[in-house]
Amino acid sequence: MVFSHRMQIFTNIGRYTLLMANVFRRPEKWRIFYRLTVLEIDKIGVQSVGIVALLSLFMGAVICIQTAANIDSGWIPVYTIGFTVRQTMILEFSPTIIPVIMAGKVGSNIASEIGTMRISEQIDALDIMGINSANYLILPKLVGALFIFPFLIVMSMVLGITAGAWVGELAGVISMPDYQTGITYDFRPFQVAYSLIKTTVFAFIIVTISAYYGYYTKGGALEVGKASTQAVVYSIVLIMICNLLISQLVLT
Amino acid sequence: MIAVEGVSKTFGTQKVLRNVSTVFETGKVNFIIGRSGSGKSVLTKCIVGLLEVDEGRIMFNDRNFTAMNVNERKAVRQEIGMLFQGSALFDSLTVEENVMFPLTMFSDMSKSEMLDRVNWCLKRVQLDGANKKFPAEISGGMQKRVGIARAIAMNPKYLFCDEPNSGLDPQTAIVIDNLIKEITYEFNMTTVVVSHDMNSVIEIGDRINFVFEGEIWWSGDKVDILKTTNDELNNFVYASDFMRIVREKLQ
Ligand SMILES: Nc1ncnc2c1ncn2[C@@H]1O[C@H](COP(=O)(O)OP(=O)(O)O)[C@@H](O)[C@H]1O
Ligand SMILES: [Mg+2]
Numbered sequence: 001m002v003f004s005h006r007m008q009i010f011t012n013i014g015r016y017t018l019l020m021a022n023v024f025r026r027p028e029k030w031r032i033f034y035r036l037t038v039l040e041i042d043k044i045g046v047q048s049v050g051i052v053a054l055l056s057l058f059m060g061a062v063i064c065i066q067t068a069a070n071i072d073s074g075w076i077p078v079y080t081i082g083f084t085v086r087q088t089m090i091l092e093f094s095p096t097i098i099p100v101i102m103a104g105k106v107g108s109n110i111a112s113e114i115g116t117m118r119i120s121e122q123i124d125a126l127d128i129m130g131i132n133s134a135n136y137l138i139l140p141k142l143v144g145a146l147f148i149f150p151f152l153i154v155m156s157m158v159l160g161i162t163a164g165a166w167v168g169e170l171a172g173v174i175s176m177p178d179y180q181t182g183i184t185y186d187f188r189p190f191q192v193a194y195s196l197i198k199t200t201v202f203a204f205i206i207v208t209i210s211a212y213y214g215y216y217t218k219g220g221a222l223e224v225g226k227a228s229t230q231a232v233v234y235s236i237v238l239i240m241i242c243n244l245l246i247s248q249l250v251l252t
Numbered sequence: 253m254i255a256v257e258g259v260s261k262t263f264g265t266q267k268v269l270r271n272v273s274t275v276f277e278t279g280k281v282n283f284i285i286g287r288s289g290s291g292k293s294v295l296t297k298c299i300v301g302l303l304e305v306d307e308g309r310i311m312f313n314d315r316n317f318t319a320m321n322v323n324e325r326k327a328v329r330q331e332i333g334m335l336f337q338g339s340a341l342f343d344s345l346t347v348e349e350n351v352m353f354p355l356t357m358f359s360d361m362s363k364s365e366m367l368d369r370v371n372w373c374l375k376r377v378q379l380d381g382a383n384k385k386f387p388a389e390i391s392g393g394m395q396k397r398v399g400i401a402r403a404i405a406m407n408p409k410y411l412f413c414d415e416p417n418s419g420l421d422p423q424t425a426i427v428i429d430n431l432i433k434e435i436t437y438e439f440n441m442t443t444v445v446v447s448h449d450m451n452s453v454i455e456i457g458d459r460i461n462f463v464f465e466g467e468i469w470w471s472g473d474k475v476d477i478l479k480t481t482n483d484e485l486n487n488f489v490y491a492s493d494f495m496r497i498v499r500e501k502l503q
Contacts (some may be wrong), residue, residue, distance in 0.1 A: 028358075117342075120338050120343075121336045121337065121338055124297075125334070125340040125342075128300055128302065129329060129330070129354050129357065130329030130330050130334060130358070208329045217331035
């Protein structure tokens with residue numbers, strides 16, 4: 001049992017590698033590739049702006065109020081609130097938690113779309129025509145996501161920090177000038193760059209893992225559902241593992 | 253002409269195809285018949301290269317398809333049209349875009365030339381006017397016809413049909429069968445039809461290959477098949493009361 005489980009991991013890694021080898025090929029026609037990529041940017045990115053904005057606004061606001069409630073001791077400077085909102089948003093919430101949510105939204109969508117194409121023989125139809133189906137279906141999604149994720153994440157950072165400022169003032173826990181001091185205190189642009197790199201890795205994980213589970217779906221509608229669940233679960237697990245590794249590598 | 257020479261295919265411990273050899277002739281409707289699970293689809297997928305054969309080789313007009321690399325195969329693939337069991341239309345594209353798809357990927361035609369070709373193909377399958385509909389908006393029989401139109405868009409030399417009339421009512425099934433036959437004769441294609449429907453066989457079959465437990469058990473034409481003395485083939489052909497009545501009338 002344990003043995004077959006281990007083999008399962010190797011089979012998965014092997015098939016994943018093979019799939020990637022097919023994804024990273026020259027597209028059949030650049031014009032079509034470009035058009036598909038723009039479509040994916042819209043589907044993956046633009047259509048996620050709403051949910052990302054909503055979550056970021058609320059998280060920034062909540063972090064602000066939480067921090068204020070917890071440092072109410074007099075000898076911690078009040079600008080710490082702004083500082084904490086900024087650090088939390090930039091270092092973890094925007095680059096890690098937003099991708100986790102995107103894994104649920106975009107990952108499941110990719111897995112079920114490709115899975116449905118597999119079980120209804122649409123992928124076979126592409127292969128029969130002599131089209132590299134892995135390249136045709138997956139590369140535009142990957143390029144689209146790698147392109148648009150950094151924008152979403154920067155938007156999330158900005159909105160979260162802004163929401164903190166508004167709520168801080170509305171709730172009377174921190175004044176605008178103090179907040180400004182906080183969010184500029186010891187600001188290191190490198191940390192933003194670090195976050196964007198991290199997020200790009202997570203975008204890669206979400207698209208390729210979800211596409212993998214979709215592409216190798218076997219059976220019927222039930223299996224498409226399963227593939228979509230697996231895509232989300234394994235994307236999130238891998239995001240968490242990579243987050244730990246990257247933090248360990250870069251920040252220490 | 254397509255020649256299958258000594259093809260074997262095993263999945264794990266299950267030997268699905270055992271040393272299969274046969275020939276599919278040009279300008280004829282060649283059938284692969286047999287019970288569910290006998291290996292018909294696997295054989296078809298091996299022929300078109302969706303599956304790799306373990307042993308043997310596939311020849312497309314004396315070109316050894318099995319020995320080709322990906323790029324050489326691509327050239328042959330563009331001479332192959334395939335109609336899938338569930339039609340396999342791209343559901344995010346309209347009827348017109350579906351038929352145009354192989355043209356946009358592989359031809360250098362202008363947009364209006366492509367549109368002309370698409371309209372010609374749709375007309376050939378009696379679907380002119382359905383251009384802007386999506387696959388989900390048309391009936392199963394119409395989907396099959398769009399599938400045929402897409403399969404013939406690139407003017408293929410070889411046409412594969414996997415259970416072309418499964419899920420269709422008998423009248424629509426006959427329309428689809430006859431369309432396949434007419435197109436085969438009109439363009440002198442090498443057509444391979446996978447089926448377990450004796451109606452189709454009698455209607456349009458020129459050459460028939462009966463697959464039993466992964467082997468070609470019997471080959472012949474539709475006159476021979478009604479007079480066969482092969483037990484397994486007899487059980488298959490005369491499985492229904494209807495065919496048994498036909499047999500009584502013939503005798
Ligand atoms: N990709 C595959 N992996 C493992 N077994 C398969 C695969 N495809 C088909 N088989 C098995 O091969 C046998 C023949 O299947 P198939 O050719 O689809 O039958 P049919 O004659 O009904 O088309 C079946 O037992 C099926 O389970
Ligand atoms: Mg089959």
